[in-house]
Amino acid sequence: MRVGFRFSKAEEARFLSHLDIMRTFERSFRRGAIPIKYTEGFNPRPKLVFRDAIPVGVTSSGELAYVDLEGPISPGRVVDALNAVLPSGLRLHEAWKIAAHSKDALPAAKARRLELRFDPFEAGDGESIRANAEKLQASESVVVCRSKGGKKQEIDVRSGISEVSCKARPGGGVSVSALLALNSAAPKARELVDLLLSGVKKSQVEWECEKLP
Amino acid sequence: MSRFKPLQLNRLLYDVERPARYTGGEWNAIVKDFETADLRVVLCYPDVYEIGMSGLGIRILYDIVNSRANWLCERVFCPGVDMEGALGESGTPLFSLETRHPLCDFDILGFSLGHELCSTNVLTVLDLGGIPIRSADREDSDPLVLAGGSSCMNPEPMADFIDAFLIGDGEEAVVEICEAWEGTRGQTKSARLEELGRIEGVYVPSMARGGGSVRRRLVHDLEAQPFPTAPIVPSTEIVHDRVGIEIMRGCPHACRFCQATTCYGPVRLRSTERILDIADQSLRSSGYDEISLVSLSTTDYPEIEELVSVLAGRYSDGRVSISLPSLRPDARWIKLAAEVQRVRKTGLTLAPEAGTERLRKAIGKPAGTEGVVAAAATAFELGWRRIKLYFMICLPDEGDEDIEAIGTLVGEIASVGRKHKGGAHLNVSAATFVPKPGALFERAPQPGLEEIERRLGLLKRSIKRRDAKLSWHDPFSSRLEAALSRGDRRVGRAIARAWELGARFDSWDDRLQPGIWEKAFSECDLDMSHYAEREIPQGESLPWGFITHRKSSEAAVG
Numbered sequence: 001m002r003v004g005f006r007f008s009k010a011e012e013a014r015f016l017s018h019l020d021i022m023r024t025f026e027r028s029f030r031r032g033a034i035p036i037k038y039t040e041g042f043n044p045r046p047k048l049v050f051r052d053a054i055p056v057g058v059t060s061s062g063e064l065a066y067v068d069l070e071g072p073i074s075p076g077r078v079v080d081a082l083n084a085v086l087p088s089g090l091r092l093h094e095a096w097k098i099a100a101h102s103k104d105a106l107p108a109a110k111a112r113r114l115e116l117r118f119d120p121f122e123a124g125d126g127e128s129i130r131a132n133a134e135k136l137q138a139s140e141s142v143v144v145c146r147s148k149g150g151k152k153q154e155i156d157v158r159s160g161i162s163e164v165s166c167k168a169r170p171g172g173g174v175s176v177s178a179l180l181a182l183n184s185a186a187p188k189a190r191e192l193v194d195l196l197l198s199g200v201k202k203s204q205v206e207w208e209c210e211k212l213p
Numbered sequence: 214m215s216r217f218k219p220l221q222l223n224r225l226l227y228d229v230e231r232p233a234r235y236t237g238g239e240w241n242a243i244v245k246d247f248e249t250a251d252l253r254v255v256l257c258y259p260d261v262y263e264i265g266m267s268g269l270g271i272r273i274l275y276d277i278v279n280s281r282a283n284w285l286c287e288r289v290f291c292p293g294v295d296m297e298g299a300l301g302e303s304g305t306p307l308f309s310l311e312t313r314h315p316l317c318d319f320d321i322l323g324f325s326l327g328h329e330l331c332s333t334n335v336l337t338v339l340d341l342g343g344i345p346i347r348s349a350d351r352e353d354s355d356p357l358v359l360a361g362g363s364s365c366m367n368p369e370p371m372a373d374f375i376d377a378f379l380i381g382d383g384e385e386a387v388v389e390i391c392e393a394w395e396g397t398r399g400q401t402k403s404a405r406l407e408e409l410g411r412i413e414g415v416y417v418p419s420m421a422r423g424g425g426s427v428r429r430r431l432v433h434d435l436e437a438q439p440f441p442t443a444p445i446v447p448s449t450e451i452v453h454d455r456v457g458i459e460i461m462r463g464c465p466h467a468c469r470f471c472q473a474t475t476c477y478g479p480v481r482l483r484s485t486e487r488i489l490d491i492a493d494q495s496l497r498s499s500g501y502d503e504i505s506l507v508s509l510s511t512t513d514y515p516e517i518e519e520l521v522s523v524l525a526g527r528y529s530d531g532r533v534s535i536s537l538p539s540l541r542p543d544a545r546w547i548k549l550a551a552e553v554q555r556v557r558k559t560g561l562t563l564a565p566e567a568g569t570e571r572l573r574k575a576i577g578k579p580a581g582t583e584g585v586v587a588a589a590a591t592a593f594e595l596g597w598r599r600i601k602l603y604f605m606i607c608l609p610d611e612g613d614e615d616i617e618a619i620g621t622l623v624g625e626i627a628s629v630g631r632k633h634k635g636g637a638h639l640n641v642s643a644a645t646f647v648p649k650p651g652a653l654f655e656r657a658p659q660p661g662l663e664e665i666e667r668r669l670g671l672l673k674r675s676i677k678r679r680d681a682k683l684s685w686h687d688p689f690s691s692r693l694e695a696a697l698s699r700g701d702r703r704v705g706r707a708i709a710r711a712w713e714l715g716a717r718f719d720s721w722d723d724r725l726q727p728g729i730w731e732k733a734f735s736e737c738d739l740d741m742s743h744y745a746e747r748e749i750p751q752g753e754s755l756p757w758g759f760i761t762h763r764k765s766s767e768a769a770v771g
Contacts, residue, residue: 013448015222015232020449027446027500031240037530057227085500087240087448190227206224 002068003075004106005095007036008061009054014087014208018054024087029067032081037068047060051106058114064096064106066098101144111162112180112211116196119173119206129174130166132196137164144191160186177212222313225299226514234262234450237306237310240446241498243279243286244311254278254321255309255356257289259334260720265290267453269507270362274387276441284391287311287319291334292341294717294724296461300341307341309615313519316342321357321394324375326364329697330690330720332371333712339374346709348376348419353402353595357394357409358450361387365416366476367650367757370700370708373417378405380760381414381430382462384438390415400468406758418702418762426759435462435481442494455536460488460520462511468566468577469653470605473509475762476651479699480513485520485659492524498654504528505536518549538562560593564603567611568618575610577653582622589626593633600639601657602626602681606668607646609657609692616668619643627680639681643672645691648745649698650757656749658694661742662688689727693719695745698733701756704744706737 026046029036038044042067047068054063069078073208075095082092098105120126136142142158163179176196180186187195189209197205216315226232247253256275256529265271271288278286287309292300300307305567306315323346324335344355351358360371361379367687368378379386391411397405403419432438444456463480464473465566483491492504503600504524508514537549565585567573573580592600598652604619604731623641630637645665658670665688676683697704718724736742749755 012238015226015236016448017233020233023450024448027240027502029306030496030500030502031498044532056232085240088238098288177741206221 001072001096002066002100002105002154003078003095003101004064004066004091004098005075005078007063007065007090008059009059009063010089010091011059013061013087015056016054016089017056021052021054021090022048024090025065025067027091028082028085028087030160031085034073034078034081035070037070049105052109052112058209058211060211060213062091062130062211064109066105066130083175084145109182112182112186113213114178114180114192115210115212116178117169117191117208117210118176118196119169119171120202121205125200125205126168126172126174129176129196132198133164133166135161136161136195137199142187142195144187144195155185157185157187157191221305225296225303229295229299230293230669231261231263231449231465234290234293235310236448237313239722240450240500241443242288242311242445243275245279245285247312247314249283250351251283252281252285252321253314253319253390254284254286254323255289255316255319256323256325257288257338258325258327259291259331259338260328260718261293262290262447263449263451264336265325266447266451268327269323269457269459270327270383271443272457273326273439273459274323274383274440274443277384277387277390279634279762281391284395286312288340289316289342291331291338291718295598295717297337297341297717306343307338314710317356320354321359321391323359323361324751326360326362326371328720329364329370329694330725331364332697332708333716333719335371335374336597336709336712337717343456346712347373349373351376351402359390363472363476363764364698366472366760367698367700368416368418369702369756370382370697370704372702373705373709374490376402377409378416379414379430380416380427382432383430386412386414386430412489418715426761428761428763429476433481434484435459440483440491442491443498444495444501446499453503453505454501456492456499456501457505457507458488458491458495459483460506460511461508461514465513466510466577467653470566470646470745471652472607472647472649474651474653477509482514485516485523488520489523489527493527496528502532503536504711505538511537512549522729537547544547561597561599562601562603563588564602565622566605567608568604568615568620568622572608572611572615574603576608585622586625586629590629593630593637596634598630598633598638600630600637602627602639602641603644604641605644605646606672607660607665609646609654611668613668613671615672617675618671620677620680623676623681639680641676641683643683643685645669645686645688647691647695647698650755651760651762655699655755656751658748659692659745661746662692665691687722687725689730690722690725692721692741692745693725693727693730696741697744699744699749701744703737703739707733710736 025048036046038046049066051064075097078095079092118129139154139158143154143156146153146155161180165177167175169175178192257272258268258271275286278284291311308315336346345351358376360375360384365378365380382699390409392410397408404415409415410420413428416427461482463478465480467474511517566578567576567579570582606616627637627639646659648655648659667689669685711730714729716726716729
């Protein structure tokens with residue numbers, strides 16, 4: 001039976017990669033004694049699918065995934081069993097049955113919203129970050145450099161940014177909320193940070209990134 | 214010093230490779246209250262997390278120390294070069310994984326020294342942890358710097374940096390050391406070290422050796438020793454990512470290049486019942502899908518077929534695979550392979566070591582060539598396609614024809630493999646002979662660098678590309694290992710100098726910097742050839758000669 005679930009990746013798990021999280025879930029299902037179905041063939045893989053790629057360094061409260069389980073199990077039991085055995089930072093919030101052979105197992109994501117919180121180092125940093133954010137919104141093209149297969153490529157990611165807005169934070173910090181498309185034409189979390197911190201002493205600024213549901 | 218706020222640590226982690234090396238939070242990690250513990254211990258395998266967490270030594274001791282309610286034991290590993298830079302620049306001390314306390318806040322820092330080429334990493338960990346790298350510079354308030362592991366069979370090169378070595382088995386001695394350290398709180402360090410020096414197996418370099426010798430510590434009943442049943446499950450990938458169970462300690466064979474006969478003997482076993490129990494509890498607790506039966510020669514575990522048969526029966530549908538490293542290619546093995554094939558196969562390793570029967574006999578590994586080929590043939594018949602073959606070159610009494618014979622043997626095995634559907638994938642690993650303390654060949658010479666390179670070239674040419682994939686270590690790496698393995702106390706100066714000049718992670722071929730080591734040895738007026746290349750005459754005393762080993766006694770079977 002197919003079960004969809006929503007989980008969060010909190011502070012302690014911030015730096016786990018997508019593969020780390022997949023492996024951790026696979027083992028957690030075993031620890032929780034909830035048998036997962038495996039694919040047939042020479043190298044059986046667990047039938048566990050994550051809707052989105054999960055980036056390193058970003059926390060999130062709304063990650064979606066589904067898993068095919070052996071035998072009937074109540075979604076509530078899945079939540080309890082898993083939460084008892086997941087390492088700190090990962091937690092299931094809800095689970096639900098997905099009809100067999102349903103075309104779209106999980107609600108499709110339309111975009112990705114990232115919130116970045118900066119605690120500046122020097123007095124003018126907050127202003128610089130705001131100015132960078134406004135410039136991003138106003139620009140027609142934003143170029144980042146990526147390496148693919150050893151070669152460096154320049155990609156214009158402006159089309160992947162639908163919205164960038166700023167808010168002041170208590171203590172002189174800045175919060176930037178960005179709505180990004182879900183394709184390679186959108187900036188990655190780290191690329192966005194670098195763009196916003198341009199002209200600022202990067203190594204001294206405290207910042208964190210959260211993916212909003 | 215206070216704990217770090219997660220935010221301060223984050224800033225460092227965004228820019229380093231594999232930040233999950235430093236974040237802890239793993240399932241089954243034991244986190245206690247730092248403030249209320251009566252004794253605080255931190256254990257370190259001096260390499261990166263993914264290598265350090267792959268060994269058993271730290272895991273066993275971690276469990277033992279933590280089993281005392283009022284003792285605390287945490288872990289730390291050597292930070293990558295990028296993290297070392299980030300820690301240094303930000304003035305952040307190296308911290309433990311469980312509660313993120315700086316290493317200098319602990320009572321005991323214990324190193325597991327499994328490889329001589331990790332020596333410079335030990336200095337990195339000490340320095341970044343806020344502890345003076347030399348014992349002589351430490352105050353009474355600095356943690357006790359302890360070391361154990363196979364490299365301690367010759368402790369002399371590290372003697373400047375380690376306050377006390379534990380030579381031999383750690384399970385009982387670690388408790389005695391912790392009790393002694395806890396019990397002498399408030400006394401001067403030298404008084405406390407004197408107390409430690411009375412424990413069997415403990416060597417304190419700064420003190421004169423009473424009786425002139427140190428006896429290697431042995432646990433007689435392996436069955437009675439604790440073994441973890443709730444292994445820590447790293448959240449990120451490590452090299453050996455599975456449940457490792459030590460089924461046997463010591464090795465019944467006497468391969469002349471190997472330290473194990475003297476240094477890990479006599480053979481001691483865990484019972485089948487105990488192993489099955491550990492396996493069951495460990496798999497349930499961890500969620501791992503692979504078990505590895507760890508020993509130096511698995512086919513020599515008396516009840517190996519029964520053990521594997523039961524494991525295979527229990528787990529064949531639960532998708533748990535069984536890994537059996539260290540199999541000897543003989544008739545016994547063939548029976549065993551039939552059992553193991555019932556579960557998902559992992560790779561198979563055979564270690565013929567030498568190319569000719571003659572040389573195999575000379576080094577104490579008497580496997581006939583037909584036996585090796587037959588074993589491989591059986592493996593192919595039973596469905597294995599991936600086989601790893603271990604060979605060693607630069608052995609004493611070796612001639613070019615022995616090296617060429619490796620190529621012939623590999624070719625024979627490859628052609629048998631080709632007869633099977635899917636063909637064979639052979640991975641040949643060529644190690645260079647290193648004379649190790651405690652091995653029967655401990656006095657034998659290693660050829661000079663050019664000669665090692667010549668023989669390696671000969672091996673490369675004799676193995677035709679289509680037969681197998683050949684892997685080898687940088688010859689300089691083996692030379693350095695020999696120099697450090699057979700070094701005396703003066704070599705410590707070269708280690709410190711190399712570290713100052715930037716030597717790090719010397720066991721990784723792509724990080725090893727021969728130029729730095731040549732310079733370090735030369736600045737200290739020491740000659741690497743003296744340590745690596747000499748045939749040491751029988752009458753000459755050895756730097757590690759003060760360590761005594763008991764004669765073999767009966768193996769204790771649970």
